[in-house]
Amino acid sequence: MGLCLSAQASAFGLEDVIARAETLAAEPYQAPDPIPGFMQNLGYDEFRSIRFDPAQQLWSPSRTRFQVMLVPAGRTYRHPVRINIVDAEGVHLLPFRKELFSFGDEALRKKVPADLGYAGFKLTYPINKAGVQDQFLVFAGASYFRGVGAGDHFGLSKRGLALDTGLLSGEEFPIFREFWLIRPHPQASSMKVYGLLDSKRVTGAYEFTIHPGQPTRVEINSTLFTRERIELLGIAPLTSMFFYGENTARPLGNWRPEVHDSDGLLIHDGSGEWSWRPLINPTRLQTFSFSTRNVRGFGLFQRDGSFASYQDPEADYERRPDAWVRTREDWGDGRIVLVQIPTSDETNDNIVAFWSPPNTVAGGKRFDFRYEIDLGRLVSLDHPLARVQHTFVGLGDILGGGDVENAYRLIADFQGGPLEGLAADAPVTADVTAMLGGRVLEQYVEYVEQNGHWRLSILAMPAEGKPLELRAYLKRDATPLSETWTYTLPTENDIKGNGK
Missing domain, CATH: 2.60.40.10 (Immunoglobulins)
Structure with missing residues (x-):
């Protein structure tokens, strides 16, 4: 089924975003304008009380299978992003509409600016039951996005890019500062989203072709332009949580047998070797590099899918999705980097894994990467070994x-x-x-x-x-x-x- 409704919609594509990213890279970096301070300082429950009205989802009147819920800026989402719709009428900016949200606090509703802006969006689709729109992919916060397959519970996150993650010099967090959502045909089973990434040292253009299911598959074409030297460039980064598991002691006072979103890192090297590294929660920051040549795939997995291992009917850790990055071209020499950060509870994502070139990256360079990510409990691997x-x-x-x-x-x-x-x-x-x-x-x-x-x-x-x-x-x-x-x-x- 076609992805777009018109020639005008299909006329916008990755090359348009690449041109913007290249132009942006030639200019001095400008941080996005922050939202008002009181919105940044909202408490957890205060921010959660701001809820998008599901009846107001984009494209719901046309009964399209893909619909869109919007995420308000606030709390940790400190910068609004531009969201554009590409449809039969061309490309147009989606304005912020306060009336799309309900507020648990009337005083807060009055204070929220009429031009606050959106932090991102949630895609919905009848992924579990015909006629029922379920959230399955969320883009919100820096370059983060999260996805699930049918029947899954949200868990680990993906990112557009990681910069100097795990280095003592400190990490730089690129952001998606603008998105373009290509309006799909009402009966389409896939859709496209474009994103413009920006940070002090790099810009990027991303094309996401999204196929919901079990697993959900996201095909990604990306082009990066470096402004300055990057010590550790992280491609296709995955972020997860490991508090404790079967290979660790149970922290004092914790009754659940295990608590984690992922329990291991799987790597398929170009040599044909498959390797498995169980995760841990270290007492000090740990960074490991696994040398690869033409890596074929890597991912964070929740292999233990038994409820008995977690005993938590609310968290549903046994239903957390796996994430498998499959390269679609030869990436050459490089390394899979695993960063494990100490955490004292399950609220912190303390595991990061990504591919990186073997050396530092100079400014003024262009890089192109093509890969896909499978998200779900039924990721299919061409894995012949035990x-x-x-x-x-x-x-x-x-x-x-x-x-x-x-x-x-x-x-x-x-x-x-x-x-x-x-x-x-x-x-x-x-x-x-x-x-x-x-x-x-x-x-x-x-x-x-x-x-x-x-x-x-x-x-x-x-x-x-x-x-x-x-x-x-x-x-x-x-x-x-x-x-x-x-x-x-x-x-x-x-x-x-x-x-x-």
Whole structure:
């Protein structure tokens, strides 16, 4: 089904936004005008009381399958963005209309300026039930956007770009300062959105082609223009939350077994290797780089989809979506960067993952990136190997762990792929490597009949004063059977009790 209603609408495209981004990059950076101070200082409940009227969604009179709810500026959304509609009448700015919102506080309603502006928008679509408009994709705040597949609960976020994330010099947050929404045909199953990104050191033009479903797929074409040198350029960044899980100690006083939006980072390198890194909540900022050549994909996943692992019917952590970034061209040499930031609760997004070129990026350069992101619990991967299902970590000198002081017992459970159908006594072994001077004291593989998993058990000791860094995969003879499991346990950690 066509995306647009007219030749005028289709005449506007990515090249128009690229031209704007290139012109903007040649000019000195100008920060957007902030909203009034009292709107920035609204409390959480005050801002939440400002609600868009769903009956006023854009395009609802025409019963189009795609409709739009608007997000008011306020609280952390401190700068309004321009939102344009591209339709049969051409391109026109969407003016702010105060009457589209209800206010829990009449005094606040009177104070809100008539020209406050929008912080972003929410796309709705009958993604779960015919005739029912459900929110499935939200663009609001800096360059953030969040999406779900059918039946999912909102969780991790995506960003247009990350700059110097995890560096001691501090992070710069680019913003989408203008959007163009291409009005789709009433029965269209996909639509386009364009965004103009801007920050002190870079501008960008983005084309989003959006396909709601399970999973929801967003195809992205982007062109970047650098104004100044960038130390760490983050492409296709993903942001999530990991408070604690099966591989960590439960913080004192917390009753739920696990609390996280994502539990691991998956990488598919151009070499064909699939690697899985379970997430942690460190006591200090941690940044890891995984070298890649022509990376094919990477993503943050919530592999544990069992309610029993979370026991939280309100948060629905078992329904949080995965996000898989699939490259659509050769990105060459680079690295997947994983940033893990300490957090004391579940309200902070403390996990960031992105692709970055191997070196710093100079000013005055143009870059083009094409990729797509799958969002949902049923992301389809061309993954032929067994997958890590669980990671457990304990001390290596207690009952069930071992009898070696200062050692750790690590368990990785694998399932699927070529392990399916193997006899319990099949000769499955493991290749285990310790880095940074660590030692593998013991390792063995066994079939666990109770859950149908193949379990790798490792007793390992870190070098004095260094983290324990391990890498392992299952094999039969010389043939790999599983993705590669990697793990880094910091010197200060909650397993030994010298962390948080």
